[in-house]
Structure formats: structure tokens, C-alpha cells
Amino acid sequence: MKPDEILQLYFKITADSRISVWHISLYMALLMLWQQGGFQKQVKISRKVLMQNAHIASITTYHKCIGQLSDLGYILYEPTYDRFMGSTIQILY
Numbered sequence: 001m002k003p004d005e006i007l008q009l010y011f012k013i014t015a016d017s018r019i020s021v022w023h024i025s026l027y028m029a030l031l032m033l034w035q036q037g038g039f040q041k042q043v044k045i046s047r048k049v050l051m052q053n054a055h056i057a058s059i060t061t062y063h064k065c066i067g068q069l070s071d072l073g074y075i076l077y078e079p080t081y082d083r084f085m086g087s088t089i090q091i092l093y
Contacts, residue, residue: 001039006031009093013074022056026065027074029053034091042078044086 013019013027029050030043037043047062056062070077076090 001035005093006035009091016072018068018072020065022054022061022065023069025054026050026056026062027069030069030075030089030091034089042088042090045089046086 009031010028013024030045032053033045033050034040034043047059050066051057051059051062054062056065066075066077069075073092076092077087078089079087
């Protein structure tokens with residue numbers, strides 16, 4: 001994925017009136033992990049790492065925002081409740 005394509009994802013989410021600063025912060029953290037993972041179709045995520053990178057202190061806010069990003073069609077979120085396996089996300093574009 002080219003840098004200008006990532007920028008287009010950013011412009012798309014910031015233009016959406018349903019999106020808050022917490023969504024944007026979390027989405028940017030997800031894009032960073034996706035980039036670090038070589039833009040693979042699916043990326044394993046860690047709630048703890050995402051919360052740190054997005055500067056989200058509340059687990060409730062994290063779960064609300066990641067669920068809404070999924071519901072709004074920005075990501076495909078596949079949670080797992082096994083802390084050793086990690087959940088997966090797919091950036092939808």
C-alpha cells in the first residue's frame with residue numbers, strides 16, 4: 001500500500017461525522033500496526049498495545065470504539081477471549 005492510499009483512509013475517517021477523536025486515535029494505531037505487519041490481510045492485535053498507542057485509558061472506551069469502527073465498516077474485527085492468541089483485525093478500504 002502506498003503512503004497516499006493510507007492518507008486517503010485517514011481523510012475518509014476524519015470526514016465521517018459519526019467518528020470521534022477516540023475512534024481516530026484507535027484507527028491510527030491500527031493503521032500503524034497494519035503497516036508494521038507488512039500490510040497483511042489480517043493483523044493480530046493486542047488490546048494493551050492498542051490502548052497505549054491510541055492513548056486510551058478506559059477499557060470501556062476501547063471496546064466501544066473498536067466495536068463501532070467495525071460496525072461502521074472501517075475494520076473487520078474478530079475478537080478472541082484467549083489472551084495468548086490475540087484478536088485479529090482487517091482494515092477495510
